[in-house]
Amino acid sequence: MSATEPLARDEESADRWDQVREMPPSAKLVAKVLDYNDTLTQSQLAEETLLPPRTVRYALTRLEDADVVNSRFSFTDARKRLYTLNV
Numbered sequence: 001m002s003a004t005e006p007l008a009r010d011e012e013s014a015d016r017w018d019q020v021r022e023m024p025p026s027a028k029l030v031a032k033v034l035d036y037n038d039t040l041t042q043s044q045l046a047e048e049t050l051l052p053p054r055t056v057r058y059a060l061t062r063l064e065d066a067d068v069v070n071s072r073f074s075f076t077d078a079r080k081r082l083y084t085l086n087v
């Protein structure tokens with residue numbers, strides 16, 4: 001293992017978050033919570049982040065527009081969408 005390998009990993013990690021850096025704090029928080037949890041619904045994100053549902057909805061819209069988050073319908077409840085991080 002060379003001395004440049006850890007640096008290369010840090011740069012990779014930094015590059016993957018470049019799309020999120022210029023976003024509002026709420027979008028950054030939602031992205032980070034999704035980074036720690038594989039898949040969450042909007043209500044679970046609101047619960048985890050302690051943000052109002054409307055703010056979470058706005059953050060998810062911004063993240064989806066930037067292709068940072070993927071969403072799909074829940075198989076157990078088609079009224080809900082499941083969100084996963086795409087970076």
